[in-house]
Amino acid sequence: MRLRSHYLVLALSIVVPLAVFGGIALHVLQDTQHSSAIGRIEQSAILTARAVDADIYRAQSVLKVLGRSHALAQGDLQRFYEEAREASAAPGGWIILYDTGGQQLLNTRRQYGVELPKRPDPEQIGTMLASGRGQVTGIKWGEVLKNHFVMVEEPIRTPSGQRYVIGQAFSPAFFAHSFTGRALPPGWRVAILDSAGIIIARSENADKFVGRSVRPDTLAVINKTRSGVFTHLSGDNREVVDAFTRSERSNWSIVIGAPVDEINAAVWRGVPFMSAGLVIALVAALALAMLAGRHLVRFVARASQAAALLGQGGEVRELPRSGIHELERLNIAIREASDRLQAEMRSRSDAESERNALLVSEKTARARAEEQNAAKDEFLAMLGHELRNPLSAVASAVSILDNARQVDDAMAQRARDVLRRQTDHLRKLVDDLLEVNRALMGKLELQKAPVDLAEVVQRCVDTLKASGRTAAFTVRVDSVPATVNADPTRLLQIIDNLLDNAIKYSPGGGEIALTVRQVGDAAEFSVRDSGLGIAPELLPHVFDIFVQGKQSLQRAHGGLGIGLSLVRRLVELHGGFVRIDSEGSGKGSTATVTLPRLAGPAPAAPAAASAAASRLRRVLLVEDNPDAREMMSMLLQLRSCDVVSAASGPEAIASALAAQPELAFIDIGLPGMDGYALARALKADARTAAIELIALTGYGSEKDRTQAVDAGFARHFTKPIRLEDLDQALA
Template sequence: MRLRSHYIVLALAIGIPVALFGAIALHILQDTQHSSAIGRIEQSATLTARAIDADIYRAQSVLKVLGHSHALARGDLALFYEQAREASAAPGGWIILYDSSGQQLINTRRPYGIGLPRRPDPEQVTAMLASGQGQVTGIKWGEALKNYFVMVEQPIQTPSGQRYVIGQAFSPAFFAHSFAGGALPPGWRVAILDRAGVIIARSENADKFVGVTVRPATLAAIDKIRSGVFTHLSGDDNEMVDAFTRSERSGWSIIIGAPVAEINAAVWRGVPVMSAGLVIALIAALALAMLAGRHLVRFVARASQAAALLGRGGAVDSLPRSGIHELESLNEAIREASKRLQAEMRSRSDAENERNALLVSEKTARARAEEQNAAKDEFLAMLGHELRNPLSAVASAVSILDNGRNIDDAMAQRARDVLRRQTDHLRKLVDDLLEVNRALMGKLELDKAPIDLAEMVRRCVDTLKASGRTAAFTLRIDTVPAIVNADPTRLLQVIDNLLDNAVKYSPGGGEIVLSVRQVGDAAELKVRDSGLGIPADLLPHVFDIFVQGKQSLQRAHGGLGIGLSLVRRLVELHGGYVRIDSEGSGKGSTATVTLPRLAGHAAVAPDAPSIPAARLRRVLLVEDNTDAREMMSMLLQLRSCDVVSAASGPEAIAAALAGQPELAFIDIGLPGMDGYAVARALKADERTAAIELIALTGYGSANDRSLALDAGFARHFTKPIRLEDLDLALTAQTQGSTVE
């Protein structure tokens, strides 16, 4: 055989393995590219489903929060309408509230107060209320909206037992954000289907396809399994690879498709380069057979090792450079394949981490919701107990008084004392609830003045002694003057709550020590008792709202667990802080309040109210509650008042024109025409403008007082009115327009 033949044989021996290697590498690259592209489609479908689940979860969370609205609980739909508008979880979305019959009560897409239709499928409302489970609907056509929409719905129940279904509505365009922004290649198509296979949103030709049911073959493919990949011909006869997955929360299906030609194009673009390299290698082999042969053998060995490493999922960080351009291109292709493989593996790892994070977040949110629900149930149980005890005593005292001749004067007096104490207790429960709510929401207003903390302590102790609750205790007071800038009423609340706890949790009597001292630039108040003490596990939570130590079924200590929460908030509003210390159960406890001290200031003593002598007055009483109207009328008559009563706004205006009273007590929450409207009407008529108007209502916030002043009221009292306030209103002359 001639040397040329050897060179040809050697060239062929080199060229054939190179050609085979090129084919193998191309096949590996094609498989890698194809797998990577399919994985990317599947990952995009999964991330889109998570984005939709997140939107639905956010909407469900908003609906649950709205379900606990105080406005909805007390039936204030106008305020609830404003809260729902602000809380909508979707730009361009709207919230609908249905009653148990499916009648729309509010619709934030429509103005409040206009007539709203009844939903066409009231049985869905009945089913949700029966099961207690919400739903995510399929796509619907709204006749009034003239467009498609979907709903996330949740059944709710107010503390009063009223049941509703509240829903968040979305337009299909809202879900387009899940695949908008150019994150996917231009040739890819995305569609979101409801459980019936109807298209909710689509990345292309949305106006044409939204509301259309997909092909039966597609519907059959996605109904078999939760997620997967299938190939089909599109409407324009392009072969497509579709990856689909199903949303956890909604049951919707997300389909992302990519053209098969686009997936394969990246691999086939390397075929001409590989072929050219093979031809050049064969021609060069004729002249450089030996050298090229050795070089090619070594190169093929290294490339084969790299390909095997890629097949095992390893990373090809570097390859020795080759002097042959075509072979170096193969090196680059292997390195690029390695980079893409590693990127895909990192992407899958990130997706797994994200899924785990979402699971942890969901478990945390569920645990928090369960804790809040348990706290709510416990609080409602406590509130029911605390309300039933005084109501039981009141009912018994009334029954005793109803016996008339069968009881002596001492029994009647004791019954009246019980009525007075228990109504005061009920008033304190309601006041505590309102005060702590306003304090936690930052709506308390302080009227500060320089006052002596020691003097405030002595006043609280004198009041407690007068009530007789300290008979079994030894009270020791050790104070020095300490001037602080504080609201006297709020500071008395702080001291009274701490003293009340010291007495309540020292059932066997003992010693209670109160001290006030100056510590640097601060004034320090300490209240120490020798009572039950606080367990170590409860001590870090004593300031949490509704938190109390464990009690027996008899609840000997009572209370709602809000006193110390109110104390801490009031002290913080004064720029101070409070601390509770205890060495454990049975070892007593110490409460320490520290406030900024004013140096060089004199305390301002509060003026005692002066009540002029009573005189006969003509009084108009406006109250829609029959019992409350009758009892208030009797109280006024006992104070020598000539009383005319009215149960509504129009009756009140007519009675005022006919009787020309000097004074009018007006309830705010009247049916139809509220108390503010009555006041404005009376002040607008010159025949009744001189009547002194007094608001008597259950609404007692600063905003309510401001509304009363604007409407023309001279005074503002909350129900039930204290007798001293009633006497003051009957005897004092109005000095301008002031609201108390």
Template sequence: MPPVPAVTLKLRTHYLLLALSIVAPIALFSAFAFDMLLSAQRETARRGIEEAARTSSVVIDADIDRARSVMQVLGKSHALAAGDLRRFHAEAAAANAGPGAWMILYDASGRQLFNTRLPYGQAGAARPDMDVLRAVLRDGADRISGIRSVRSLDMTVVMVDHPFTLPDGSQRVLAQVFSPSYFARAIAGRAIPSSWRSSVIDADGKIIARSHRADEFAGRSANPVVEAARRSGVSGAFRHVTADGFDAYDYFVRSPLSGWTVVVSAPVDEVEATVWQSVRVTLVGLSLAIVAALALAILSGRRLLRFVARASVAARALGEGRAAPLRPSAIREMEELNVALREAGERLEQEMRSRALAEEERNAALALERTARAEAERQNAAKDEFLAMLGHELRNPLSAMSSAIAVLDAAPAHAERARDVLRRQSAHLRALVDDLLEVNRALMGKLSLRHDPVDLAVVVAACAETLRTAGATGNCRLVTALAPAPVLGDATRLAQIVDNILDNAIKYSPNGGVVRIAVGLRDGAVQLIVSDEGEGIAPALLPQVFNVFVQGEQTLQRARGGLGIGLTLVRRLVDLHGGSIAIDSPGEGLGTTVTVRLPVNA
């Protein structure tokens, strides 16, 4: 067999290029890599400090927010509403944030009604900052203080005040008090190195807590460098010498909830040592990589020669009509076979993906068809039920009217009573027809509204008074908590919304039940909440309560009446006012809560 120098040359060239492609780029860019690595390590360390600061800020905000939520719940306590301070003291003590925290209940004059830090019946000193207490009661909003000194306790504390009004109209302020040790434990318990320092600074630049030497620094002014950085923005990095005497990289984050600032400081020496340690490790790894690359190049060359030998054997086998395996190769001439096989495999895979996609689309279309059919069947059932209800609703007044006409014909002495029946049943029929027309107009988008400044609290008060005067509350008691709630809307349609909601609440409440009505501002919107203690709504029915003609199960006598269209009309009217409505019920027999939110008329 004659020699084949051309093939030998190509293999040697490939071998050389393989070695150079591995070693040369590593040697050429190693300097740039070390510089980039050094910068990246410093950035990683800075991000670690930033993450620790943000995590600590989130933890503190969570503690404050949890305290506010607990106080909001306690403010609605039945024990407090009933005047049972002993039981309310026990509830507040059980809901306390933990060691280093306690709750105080103040009346409007600043007198302590109880203090969970003390046994019940033993109250502390009166509130010294009456201007703050009056402002909290006036604004009706929670307030988070900075650190302040309490002489009676000989310590510094921070307070979260929550105002609320009792059913009898008296005002109270429930305060969650935190000692510096509470927040010191919170920030010291974060997953950060023990050599780092964490501090919490209030909006006036006073230190609330530190992870180290907390009692010594509580109430002191922050370091001028820290204070200057804190005033420069809501977050950022800086460098300064800490009160413990070491040079530190720092990062601060200001909480939008409390206005406090969390500062985390890491020793410069420690950070730089970590950075250079990483660089040294990388340098060792890079050296090993170069050695490994050279070894790999030599090994690859030997494998390449072996592949050529196997390719020759495979070619002879093909010439004899036999199949022989051919391993993959990085050589272009030998890889063309692999390319052809890969292309065939890719085409097959593409075909399989197309078939799978078509199958998936077919299944999705089938599922949509089933869903549409089920919805159509449900709508048809709702239509049948509505027609049955309409027949019952129309038959009853028509029967009564027929009887009254018979009385007029046969017994003139009872004419006045028969006329009352005719008037009442005619009004009932008119109401049914009006409801049907209103819902039809709403569904067809033909309702029009006025847009006048209206106080929703006044509308609700008028509706409640009308129900009481007309005796339409049955045996239910209406309890209202109304605060000014300016909206831009149609007073008549707003009254229609309120009447429908109250009518449902009264209709489904037991004898002697209580219907609570609250109106006020919450989260930047006007909010109306109506809650009852009635039959509630089954979980399966909740998602459908706003659908037209939907009602819960009723007996053939239909004692409560109605066509199941009231809530459909209510939701449409609320939508036209740019608001939203939600209904919630824990389940059957557990009452229902309706919440309406409307835009504030600023």
């Protein structure tokens, strides 16, 4: 086939289909636009019917509410008259109350007490009272009003057995608002007809047509079905498309009509644009065919250039396909040669890239390992410092107490205070390390219950005050009750960490303000201090683990930098969030915790366990560490306990059989027979099964607690045991 023939076939294959399908598309567009216009009329009728139904439903609701009036039930018609005037469901509407005989008892359009006429159709009253169903009337003529109106009526029965019919009357103009507020084209007409075909409202010439019946042929079409579309000639001899639908509540018909010539004019307005577009497309197609022919002539030149590029080792990315067999074979040969050449070059390039990537990965891994090693060394140094400080103070206090003859009572008391504070500090360091690790690994389990956040905050403040930690500060608490669903222990941990930071980083004599308030459905707790503040560059990282502000070698503020990390994780587990705000160094900081709030007050907290009874208690202590066993024995003896101690499981079983103790404090990590096995053995023997077992161990995870309960332990405490926990266990 010659090139000239290709030009002709190409031009015809573009122009002919385009012309045919363009004509079809134009015809389809006309039909679519016409159907869309009819659909818009139908949708307008449906929306108007819904508006009418909404007005009627509102009136029925008002009537039913009035039917339950205490004034009506008590027979106080004058007070009921005032209520009815206030409750009218529409501007310009009025309320009428009928007795069972159809006599008007009151009419809010007339003064109360004036003589009122009897209803002309009293049989309707009987029908409504018998059926228990209300009605929406058609349009009526009021002789007294000299105007048309419609009624929405409901039968009612008072608790005392009195029966009435109450109605809401409307002027026809009221229902005109259902279509006057809609953006309808000027030539469209809207009418509302009652079930008899009488016009209730009309968008044009309402004064002339309201109260008149529509033509019989129109009424016949409307009565055949609940909705539809029909075409007819209007009174001014114009062809009109009418869409109608029926109101669900009133059985009225809503009719919207649009002149056919206006609909067609809207459809034909788009035809010139479509025709112009089709002509432009045909011209463009011809031009495209000419250009395609010209490009075809240039094909050989491009193929020659591609061959030259291939010979230079370049890539032939794209070659236009050709319908000429010989030229297309040339294209295929060039593309295959290019693909083989590029595959070889990519293989070499991939090998080089892989080698370079391995080098980069090795450098990155080495750098990361060095960073992690430096972070590990820094953390170990920090941990060593934080542990040596309290250990140094403990060692000094012990040395002071060893010289009892040279130490007065005040100095001894100060040494004991130091021992108490520093052991508490050591316990907090260990607890924080374990807690933050469990929190980050997702192993924390919460025991939630409704608690008052304000009460927990006050309890924490009272504890700090009792310990003397807040003596150098002005602590101000401003709180309101706020019930949250939280684990009380974890909540205390959150508050204690934030208060500890506020005290740690505030100068003596500063103010610490605590606030608890309700914000919508949330409870918000904030701690504001006037201390060192947070530098802007550190603020985004305060919740990162092991992050602290720069400190001197003395580390005056101490800590491991994990408190806020633990706080954030605990708050998130409660479904809340925490943020830290500071205007900069030296300007203080504010920590704010937001938690979901429960409705209603928190249940009263259970009363604290009473102190251990003064009577002598028989206690078995099982501990393999001699020093820990001796100190714990002394502590129990100070609390009126007769203590029997053992260093292993078999020894403990023998002691339990001999002494028959009431309580047994058992270490878990015993040599040979561990604490779990010992507990199971004691519970399995009827002679020792009644002993209450208490686990005293260094293992404090939730899994450890569960395992202890499964083994038979009644309680689980981590070392060192707090005195209040010990007293609770003994009680």
